[in-house]
Amino acid sequence: MAKTFPMMMIGALVIGMTVVAVTSYQNRVQKIAESEAATTPSATVGPPCPVLTKAEFDALEVKPKKTFIFNEVTFDRRFGHVECNVVSDGGGTGFAPLCQFTSPAVLKVTTKRGEFYFKTGVGKPVTVSTPGGIPKCVVAGKS
Numbered sequence: 001m002a003k004t005f006p007m008m009m010i011g012a013l014v015i016g017m018t019v020v021a022v023t024s025y026q027n028r029v030q031k032i033a034e035s036e037a038a039t040t041p042s043a044t045v046g047p048p049c050p051v052l053t054k055a056e057f058d059a060l061e062v063k064p065k066k067t068f069i070f071n072e073v074t075f076d077r078r079f080g081h082v083e084c085n086v087v088s089d090g091g092g093t094g095f096a097p098l099c100q101f102t103s104p105a106v107l108k109v110t111t112k113r114g115e116f117y118f119k120t121g122v123g124k125p126v127t128v129s130t131p132g133g134i135p136k137c138v139v140a141g142k143s
Contacts, residue, residue, distance in 0.1 A: 049107070049118040049126055049137035057117035062106055071097045073111050073130050077104035079122065089131045098129040109135040 052060075064076035070084045080103035089096035101107070102125055107118040113133035120126045120139060128137045 046127070046138035046140045049120050049128075049139055051137075052117040052119050054115065054117060057106070057108065057119075060106060060119070064106055064108055070099060071095075073097050073109065075099060075128070076108040076110075077101060078106050079103050080105075087129060096129055096131040098127065100127045101125060107137065109137075111135065 062078050064078050066078070067074065067076045068082070069075075071086065075082070080101050082099050082101045082104075084097055084099040086095040087098045101120075103123050104120050104126060105122045107120060107126070107128065109116045109118070109128060109130065111130055111133040116135045118126075118128075118135075118137045120137070124139050126137055126139050128135050130136070
C-alpha cells in the first residue's frame with residue numbers, strides 16, 4: 001500500500017490537470033465563438049480607411065480626445081462611440097480584437113507591431129480589426 005499510494009496520487013494529479021486544461025480550452029473556444037457571433041458579419045467589409053503617416057497625423061488640426069485599451073491594443077479617436085469584441089484569428093484559440101466605431105474622424109491604433117494612423121472622416125462608421133497586430137480598417141463597416 002505504501003508503494004501504490006504515491007502512484008495513485010500522481011495519477012489523480014495528472015487526470016485533474018488534464019480535466020482543467022481541456023475545460024479551459026473549451027471555455028476559451030466558446031467565449032471566442034460567442035464574441036464572434038455578437039459581431040455583425042458585414043463589419044469587416046468595406047473600402048479601406050485612408051491611411052496617414054505619423055507626420056500627416058501630427059499635422060492634422062483635429063486630434064484624438066478619447067483613448068481606450070482593449071486586449072492590449074490602444075485606440076485613440078476624436079468622436080463617436082465604440083463597441084469591441086474578439087474574432088478568431090488563425091484558428092484554435094487565437095483571437096484578434098475587432099472594434100466598431102460610429103464616427104471617429106481620426107484614429108490612432110497602437111499594437112505591439114507599432115502605431116498606425118487613419119483619417120476616417122466625420123460621420124462615417126468604421127471597423128478596425130487587428131489580426132497579427134496589424135490593424136485593418138474599413139469604412140462603413142457597421143450596420
